[in-house]
Amino acid sequence: MATTKKPIRSKKxxxxxxxxxKLKFDTGWTYAPAPESxxxxxxxxxxxxxxxxxxxxxxxxxxxxxxxxATEEKLSEVAEANAADVNKAxxxxxxxxxxxxxxxxxxxxxxxIFRIARIIQEKARELAIIESLDGGKPIRExxxxxxxxxxxxxxxxxxxxxxLEYAFPNRKAQPxxxxxxxxxxxxxxxxxxxxxxxxxxxxxTVVLKPAETxxxxxxxxxxxxxxxxxxxxxxxxxxxxxxxxxxxxxxxxINKIAFTGSTDVGKIIQRAxxxxxxxxxxxxxxxxxxIIFEDAPLDQAxxxxxxxxxxxxxxxxxxxxxxxxxxxVAKEVIRKLKDRMSSLLVGDPLDKNTDIGAINSKQQLDxxxxxxxxxxxxGAEMYESNCRLPNKGFFCRPTLxxxxxxxxRIAQEEIFGPVLSILTFRTDDEVIEKxxxxxxxxxxxxxxxxxxxxFNLTKRLRAGxxxxxxxxxxxxxxPFGGYKESGYxxxxxxxxxxxxxxxxx
Amino acid sequence: xxxxxxxxxxxxxxxxxPRTESGRYYSPLSKTxxxxxxxCLCSRKDFRDxxxxxxxxxxxxxxxxxxxxxxxxxxxxxxxxxxxxQFIDELILQGATRAAAEKEVHLATDRLIYYAGWxxxxxxxxSAVNPVASSHFNFxxxxxxxxxxxxxxxxxxxxxxxxxxAPVIAGGNTCVVLAAADKPLCAVTFAEVLNxxxxxxxxxxxxxxxxxxxxxxxxxxxxxxxxxxxxKDTDIQKMIREKSADNLKRIHFYDTIDWYSDKGQxxxxxxxxxxxxTTWHPVExxxxxxxxx
Numbered sequence: 166m167a168t169t170k171k172p173i174r175s176k177k178x179x180x181x182x183x184x185x186x187k188l189k190f191d192t193g194w195t196y197a198p199a200p201e202s203x204x205x206x207x208x209x210x211x212x213x214x215x216x217x218x219x220x221x222x223x224x225x226x227x228x229x230x231x232x233x234x235a236t237e238e239k240l241s242e243v244a245e246a247n248a249a250d251v252n253k254a255x256x257x258x259x260x261x262x263x264x265x266x267x268x269x270x271x272x273x274x275x276x277x278i279f280r281i282a283r284i285i286q287e288k289a290r291e292l293a294i295i296e297s298l299d300g301g302k303p304i305r306e307x308x309x310x311x312x313x314x315x316x317x318x319x320x321x322x323x324x325x326x327x328x329l330e331y332a333f334p335n336r337k338a339q340p341x342x343x344x345x346x347x348x349x350x351x352x353x354x355x356x357x358x359x360x361x362x363x364x365x366x367x368x369x370t371v372v373l374k375p376a377e378t379x380x381x382x383x384x385x386x387x388x389x390x391x392x393x394x395x396x397x398x399x400x401x402x403x404x405x406x407x408x409x410x411x412x413x414x415x416x417x418x419i420n421k422i423a424f425t426g427s428t429d430v431g432k433i434i435q436r437a438x439x440x441x442x443x444x445x446x447x448x449x450x451x452x453x454x455x456i457i458f459e460d461a462p463l464d465q466a467x468x469x470x471x472x473x474x475x476x477x478x479x480x481x482x483x484x485x486x487x488x489x490x491x492x493x494v495a496k497e498v499i500r501k502l503k504d505r506m507s508s509l510l511v512g513d514p515l516d517k518n519t520d521i522g523a524i525n526s527k528q529q530l531d532x533x534x535x536x537x538x539x540x541x542x543x544g545a546e547m548y549e550s551n552c553r554l555p556n557k558g559f560f561c562r563p564t565l566x567x568x569x570x571x572x573x574r575i576a577q578e579e580i581f582g583p584v585l586s587i588l589t590f591r592t593d594d595e596v597i598e599k600x601x602x603x604x605x606x607x608x609x610x611x612x613x614x615x616x617x618x619x620f621n622l623t624k625r626l627r628a629g630x631x632x633x634x635x636x637x638x639x640x641x642x643x644p645f646g647g648y649k650e651s652g653y654x655x656x657x658x659x660x661x662x663x664x665x666x667x668x669x670x
Numbered sequence: 671x672x673x674x675x676x677x678x679x680x681x682x683x684x685x686x687x688p689r690t691e692s693g694r695y696y697s698p699l700s701k702t703x704x705x706x707x708x709x710c711l712c713s714r715k716d717f718r719d720x721x722x723x724x725x726x727x728x729x730x731x732x733x734x735x736x737x738x739x740x741x742x743x744x745x746x747x748x749x750x751x752x753x754x755x756q757f758i759d760e761l762i763l764q765g766a767t768r769a770a771a772e773k774e775v776h777l778a779t780d781r782l783i784y785y786a787g788w789x790x791x792x793x794x795x796x797s798a799v800n801p802v803a804s805s806h807f808n809f810x811x812x813x814x815x816x817x818x819x820x821x822x823x824x825x826x827x828x829x830x831x832x833x834x835x836a837p838v839i840a841g842g843n844t845c846v847v848l849a850a851a852d853k854p855l856c857a858v859t860f861a862e863v864l865n866x867x868x869x870x871x872x873x874x875x876x877x878x879x880x881x882x883x884x885x886x887x888x889x890x891x892x893x894x895x896x897x898x899x900x901x902k903d904t905d906i907q908k909m910i911r912e913k914s915a916d917n918l919k920r921i922h923f924y925d926t927i928d929w930y931s932d933k934g935q936x937x938x939x940x941x942x943x944x945x946x947x948t949t950w951h952p953v954e955x956x957x958x959x960x961x962x963x
Contacts, residue, residue, distance in 0.1 A: 272780055272783075272784070275783065275787065276783065279744065279783065317737060320737075320740070320741070320744075321737070321790060321791075323787065324740065324786065324787020324788065324789075324790075324791060325787065325791065326787075327784065327787070328784075328787060328788070328791065328937075331795055331936075331937055332795070593956060615954070616951055616952070617951070617952040617953055617954035618954050620807045620951060620952070620953040620954070621953055621954040621955060621956065624953065640737075641737070641790075642736075642737070642790050642791075642794070658794060659791070659794045659795070
């Protein structure tokens with residue numbers, strides 16, 4: 166009896182395991198719009214440069230528009246800083262450094278930074294709205310991730326200001342001087358916090374340039390810094406594009422360059438500072454491997470992969486853009502991914518239901534579309550969700566490619582958009598080789614139920630951050646940064662102090 | 671003319687302000703011999719109730735994210751700053767000059783901010799990933815000891831109190847504190863600061879009374895994990911050492927520390943109420959790929 170029943174049982178089990186019932190989302194139920202109100206945010210018609218604690222007209226006399234990528238409507242216009250403006254800002258930062266900031270007792274320095282953290286918390290809603298308007302990210306992310314994490318970063322580093330002697334035993338931590346900081350458009354306020362908070366805590370003064378497509382929250386931060394009564398010149402914020410950044414990098418009175426952005430520009434910066442004493446830290450691109458083993462809790466892994474690649478429209482340097490699935494579960498994982506993708510809502514960034522907002526700029530949308538056509542030409546199989554896209558603005562459907570080869574450009578190059586390349590593997594050895602076969606090394610993900618396998622992988626993967634059974638997690642106390650061509654230096658945690666100090670005995 | 675409303679100074683247990691169960695009181699005097707107030711003369715049973723409150727609060731408080739604890743300590747500093755005038759008045763009543771009182775309140779506020787900063791940082795200094803020879807991932811990290819019984823310094827009524835409480839709770843412990851016997855006013859008012867700072871009830875419990883009466887219970891109670899004492903009285907120190915042996919309490923005598931100096935604050939005070947936990951986890955070693963590039 167038992168032997169005759171056995172095959173039936175295992176057949177049933179097989180049906181249950183593959184769970185082949187497709188989920189249906191095309192029912193009559195739809196989400197009613199739940200837009201966040203713009204009225205809780207105030208944006209000026211025009212912004213000048215924030216130099217020496219006050220708003221100054223640009224020497225260039227030029228202004229450029231910043232638009233809402235979801236509607237292509239102009240939000241404001243901001244000053245374009247030229248070399249003369251950079252000069253003024255660096256001079257203000259130098260004076261503030263020499264006369265005020267480096268002499269100030271560390272406890273008092275800390276209290277200024279705590280104030281900034283508190284005011285960001287108080288204005289969290291306004292900042293979240295402006296972040297979503299200017300950059301296109303879903304309000305859910307700017308409200309629950311970008312803005313609170315930015316405040317927490319200031320809060321965390323404020324506490325370090327008067328404790329540096331404990332951080333580096335047997336050495337004295339000295340500030341470097343004036344730091345020139347250049348940040349990208351994917352997490353505008355958060356990147357400003359990552360840059361400014363540790364620099365101030367260690368006693369440096371700052372000239373920061375936000376990205377040209379997302380200057381508004383950095384300018385709001387300038388208002389907050391004014392409100393916190395920070396001494397003039399300690400933080401200066403200059404808006405502009407590549408030329409402004411170049412002027413900052415090449416300014417002779419800058420002691421340190423901190424850059425987050427593309428690997429190409431990172432290499433230009435490293436060349437530009439050759440022959441100077443400028444310190445540099447670079448947080449650059451990535452092509453993270455997200456690895457699913459057959460023993461992983463698959464539903465949880467699928468959520469992690471979705472978050473890993475579609476968080477912030479895939480505009481994330483540590484995005485899990487290469488998915489490696491063990492062959493035995495590949496079919497099931499791909500089906501579950503497609504199911505999950507069809508439930509993602511693409512649309513108005515200010516709508517609280519939106520999962521994927523607007524692509525940050527026309528230029529970036531073109532880059533993503535270029536890579537999608539490259540992927541198709543290379544022979545990979547494309548799948549995109551069938552959601553409706555808004556008529557205006559820059560939008561892209563969540564997309565995945567199967568049958569991707571390791572040598573395909575979509576498996577090698579950073580796309581910086583909601584495009585996932587899926588590859589398969591059989592053995593641990595194979596996936597480690599494949600995952601490490603990239604010039605980048607920023608992050609990686611591992612999904613398995615087996616702890617000892619996780620630690621084997623984390624040891625062998627050549628990347629600065631490894632997420633095990635989770636992805637895209639950030640904390641002010643946790644160091645972040647890359648191996649290889651993903652840059653060097655760490656931001657966050659105790660290690661995030663090092664890029665801004667000189668250790669003397 | 672309006673008659674002044676006098677404040678009743680009660681104790682602080684489990685987030686409430688009860689009177690001593692004993693019904694007793696004492697009347698500390700100012701320098702000029704004026705009666706400060708009728709203050710609760712706490713008993714062994716008050717201490718017992720406070721330990722119960724501290725123990726019940728421990729799980730919740732120690733499981734809070736370190737960052738959340740830092741936010742709450744910072745909030746305590748904000749509340750203290752806001753009630754600066756009241757603390758200065760009470761310190762003056764208790765015999766300080768205005769300048770000394772102001773200095774003490776400022777330092778106490780800054781000390782709270784100092785320890786607010788440490789809440790999510792001392793772990794990074796005192797933890798280690800241990801390079802064991804076998805194929806294991808092995809790490810050690812501090813964890814709070816539990817309930818700490820503190821007999822606060824008898825001299826610096828506010829600064830001493832804050833300097834003892836802040837590192838203990840920053841590290842995730844809960845505590846029962848006996849305020850300075852002759853200068854208890856600002857300790858009770860400090861309880862009101864705690865009560866309005868999002869600090870969960872029971873994390874800090876403040877009693878007033880006589881150290882000579884209560885010290886032996888602070889040292890002997892079997893549900894207390896550590897006892898801190900700040901005076902040079904060698905008889906009491908000996909008694910604390912003896913009694914604490916019953917359940918191997920961690921004991922620290924802060925009897926030579928100038929709370930006004932830089933030596934009055936450091937992460938080592940936090941570590942005085944921490945245990946080190948080491949975790950072993952196997953690392954599989956089955957693939958030959960080394961990740962060469």
